[in-house]
Every structure is written in C-alpha cells, then in structure tokens.
Amino acid sequence: MTFAALGLIDPLLCNLQALGYSSATPIQTQAIPAVLKGRDLLASAQTGTGKTAGFALPLLQILLQQGPKLASNSTRALVLVPTRELAEQLLQSFQRYGKSLPLRSYAVYGGVSINPQMMALRKGVDVLIATPGRLLDLYRQNAIKFGQLQMLVLDEADRMLDLGFADELDQVVCALPNRRQTLMFSATFTAPIRQLADDLLRDPLILDISPRNSAATSVEQWLVPVDKKRKGDLLLQLLRQQPGAQALVFVNTRKGVEQLVQRLESEGLSADAIHGDRPQPARLRALARLKAGEIQILVATDVAARGLDIHQLPLVVNFDLPINAEDYIHRIGRSGRAGSSGQAVSLVSADEVRQLAAIETLTQQLLERREQPEFSPEHRVPETRIGGQLVKKPKKPKKPKQGGKNKVHLGTWFEEN
Structure with a gap:
C-alpha cells in the first residue's frame, strides 16, 4: 500500500519519496x-520492519x-527509550x-x-526522545514540563523493564497528563509488558503483525559448536571467509568486548567497541566509523542490540549467547x-546449552548446527528440542548385584499373623 493511501499529508510524502520509501510495510499500514x-x-512486529515510521x-x-503554540521548557510528544543509542x-x-x-x-x-x-x-521541543533516568533528572530541575503533552510513545518497552526502569517509568507516567494518546511498540511482548499496557492504554488497538517473539525471516541463522577457549580462533576464520564484509559481534561483558577488540586488531582487522563503560561520544564515534566503512567489525554488549x-x-x-x-x-x-x-x-x-534451549523455545525453532571439523569441541554441546529440554542419552541399565563370596541368599522375609 502507498503512504498516500494511509492519509499522510504532502510534506511527509515528499520527505518519504526523497528517502526512497515507495510502499508501506504491514506494521505501517495498520499503525x-x-x-x-x-x-x-x-503493536508488536519483528525488528527491521519499520516500527519507527509507524509511529x-x-x-x-x-x-x-493541531495543538497550541509551544511554551518554554515544554514538549508535546514524549518518546521513551531504553538506551542512548536508540535515542540518537x-x-x-x-x-x-x-x-x-x-x-x-x-x-x-x-x-x-x-x-x-x-x-x-528552554525554547521547548515538539518531540522529546529520552531515557527515563535523564528525563527525571531534568524534570526535577524544572527543565522540562508536561502541561502541553499530547502523546506518549514507549519504544522497546520490554527492554526498559529488563534494564530495571520500572520504578522510573512509574514516576514519569505519574508526572504526565492523564488525557493523552499512548503508543507502545516493540518486537517482543512478555507478560509484564502486557500488564504495563493494561495500566497505560485506554481501549487500545492491538497489532500482532508477526508471530510473537519470532526472529526476522530475512536473516539466515545457524550455530557452530565450539569450546569456549577456541571461540576467538573460530571468529577469525569466519571473518576471513568473508574478506571486507562488515560484522557486528556481541559479547556479554564489557571486559570481554575490550579483549576481543585487542585480539582482532592484533590480527590486522579494523575494529571498535561499544559498551556501557565507554563515554557516549566514543560510542557514537564507533558506530559512525562502522557506518562510514572505516572499520570492519564493531564489538558490543547488548547496549547495541536495539536502536x-x-x-x-x-x-x-553471537560470540556469547545472550x-x-x-x-x-x-x-x-x-x-x-x-x-x-x-x-x-x-x-x-x-556451558551455554541452557541459553540455547531458551532461545529455541522462545523462537519455536531449532537452530541449524554447522560443525567446523577443525573446531570440533572436546566438550560436546548437548542436543536440544523445542520446550527448553535437553535431549539426554538414555542411561545404561544397571546390572543386578551378585552375591559375594561365601554369602548366603536368605530369600524374602515376611511376617505371618
């Protein structure tokens, strides 16, 4: 469907045409x-399907x-996000x-x-995009007021709860006018998110554009079993099989990110890092370098998983499974x-098999295993199946105990009335 058919005005249509947007995605068509x-x-939809344009x-x-003239230190639309990268x-x-x-x-x-x-x-902003913690800091210093607020958007709300923003979200919502339009968008919706929706939304339209918690069909997925100590060597081999191709590599810890970047650079590969300990300008610079083609590999923690x-x-x-x-x-x-x-x-x-089983249960699909003969693990990764259960080898039946030398079998004793 064309964007014009959705009721958008000419100035927006001209901007979309300049950006090369020809037709709306399913989430945009309905939202x-x-x-x-x-x-x-x-609204729930897979990542990369155009949720941002949808709101x-x-x-x-x-x-x-619509709306009155914007007052100083005011905003008319507030978009809450979990990370700095997503805000930018x-x-x-x-x-x-x-x-x-x-x-x-x-x-x-x-x-x-x-x-x-x-x-x-000070001059006010029509659209304010914010992480909850910094927004509250500004609100407590009277740098932002919500008297003119018309719309509230929660983007990646499930991640905000995962990061422990629940109390801050409550404080923000309490400061907002009750009369407003509220939108919630995410790729995944857990039970706590649906409870949050019940508390925030009024007679909402619920859109499940794709199967709940499903992975993007445009991405080919597989896993390689490998011993933890050999992951670095395997990563180098995979990268060298696609010379010049860019990659985003996820590691669970900040220390692990820095160590992997040093390893990659020592092997002659251009790399940079994003994690919570890096200053925000450095994080933005690392992302800009990847987009500009100045580096081949960006190594990051989950702060880069969204946005x-x-x-x-x-x-x-996934150098480490999440x-x-x-x-x-x-x-x-x-x-x-x-x-x-x-x-x-x-x-x-x-040691990551339980995380693997949880992922496969969530997505309702088993990841294809592609063995790399030269990296066959000494510690086998157990087979998994949908439901989060591990496929265990059947135990061998125990042999009955034999009576020892010079021992007499006395039979079964019982009491007779």
Whole structure:
C-alpha cells in the first residue's frame, strides 16, 4: 500500500519519496491510520520492519495540524527509550521524516553533560526522545514540563523493564497528563509488558503483525559448536571467509568486548567497541566509523542490540549467547533490515546449552548446527528440542548385584499373623 493511501499529508510524502520509501510495510499500514484517528496502540512486529515510521510519521502529522503554540521548557510528544543509542537513532529518524517541517525534535540521555540539554529545552521541543533516568533528572530541575503533552510513545518497552526502569517509568507516567494518546511498540511482548499496557492504554488497538517473539525471516541463522577457549580462533576464520564484509559481534561483558577488540586488531582487522563503560561520544564515534566503512567489525554488549540501524549489515555474530533469550531476537535483527538479507551465526559452547534451549523455545525453532571439523569441541554441546529440554542419552541399565563370596541368599522375609 502507498503512504498516500494511509492519509499522510504532502510534506511527509515528499520527505518519504526523497528517502526512497515507495510502499508501506504491514506494521505501517495498520499503525499509521490508527494513530491518526487518535487510538491508543499496542503493536508488536519483528525488528527491521519499520516500527519507527509507524509511529513517527502520524505523530509528526498530528503535531503539525493541531495543538497550541509551544511554551518554554515544554514538549508535546514524549518518546521513551531504553538506551542512548536508540535515542540518537530515533532522533535521526524524526529529523529525516520531518525535514523542512516547523517542528523541533531533541534527544536527552545520560552519559553526557546535562547543562547543554537544559539549555536546549528552554525554547521547548515538539518531540522529546529520552531515557527515563535523564528525563527525571531534568524534570526535577524544572527543565522540562508536561502541561502541553499530547502523546506518549514507549519504544522497546520490554527492554526498559529488563534494564530495571520500572520504578522510573512509574514516576514519569505519574508526572504526565492523564488525557493523552499512548503508543507502545516493540518486537517482543512478555507478560509484564502486557500488564504495563493494561495500566497505560485506554481501549487500545492491538497489532500482532508477526508471530510473537519470532526472529526476522530475512536473516539466515545457524550455530557452530565450539569450546569456549577456541571461540576467538573460530571468529577469525569466519571473518576471513568473508574478506571486507562488515560484522557486528556481541559479547556479554564489557571486559570481554575490550579483549576481543585487542585480539582482532592484533590480527590486522579494523575494529571498535561499544559498551556501557565507554563515554557516549566514543560510542557514537564507533558506530559512525562502522557506518562510514572505516572499520570492519564493531564489538558490543547488548547496549547495541536495539536502536542500531546499519544499512545492509551482512553479518551478526553471537560470540556469547545472550543471558535473556529475547535479546537474541533483537541482536540478529540488526541484520536483514529494510528488505535486505543477512546472516546470524552463534558460537556456542557446552556451558551455554541452557541459553540455547531458551532461545529455541522462545523462537519455536531449532537452530541449524554447522560443525567446523577443525573446531570440533572436546566438550560436546548437548542436543536440544523445542520446550527448553535437553535431549539426554538414555542411561545404561544397571546390572543386578551378585552375591559375594561365601554369602548366603536368605530369600524374602515376611511376617505371618
């Protein structure tokens, strides 16, 4: 379906045409008209299917067509996100979609000085994208007011709860006007998220565009069993099989990220890192270097699992399987975006089999195992099956005990009344 058929105005259509957007995705086709009608929304769709445009485009149109003049230190639309990277990504999207429109968008998050953010908010912003912690800091200092708020968007709300933002979300919501339009978008919805939706949304339209917790079909997935100590060597071999191809490699710990970057650079490969201990400017610079083709490999913790939109990223590698199975879906969703295809390979050692079983149960599919003969593990990765259970080898029956030398079998004793 064309975007014009969804009821979008000409300025937005011109911007979409300039960006090369020809037709709407399923999530956009259903979400945009509903948002324009003022409905609350709970929408679930796979990563890379255009969720951002599904709420950003109608939000911009509503703000352009209605509402009083923006007051100082005020905002008319608030978008809450779990990570700094996602905040920056959404800000860029709003600026592209709303190019030449008389609307201001801005992003606030921790890890950088708060003073420039307070200065930027003095004139007010139409769309404010924020992480909950920094937003509360600004609110407590009267740098942001919510009297003119019309719309609230929670993007990747499940991740916000995973990161422990539940209390902060409650505090933010309590500060907002009760009369507002609320939208919730994510690739995965757990039971706590659906409870949050019940508390926040009024008669919402529920959209399940794709099977719940399903992985992107545009991404080819497989795993390679390998001993933990040989993962680095296997990664090097996989990267050298695709010379020049860029890759996003996920590691569970910050220390592990730094160690892997050093290993890759010592082998002559260009790499950079993103993790929670790095200053925000360094994290943004690392991402920009990958997008510009200055580096081949970006190694990251799960702070990069959401919000990174890298055009035609061919390969995602799970050097470590994620602790939370839902993060697997978001990790591999960094590849195969916007109609392109991608690959996702997981390097799995024997001690990660329970994480593997949880992922396969969540996605309802067994990952294909591709053995690398020269990396056959000493510690075998047990077979798994849907349901999170491990396939165990049947135990050998025990042999009956034989009477020892010079021992007499006395038979079965019983008491007779």
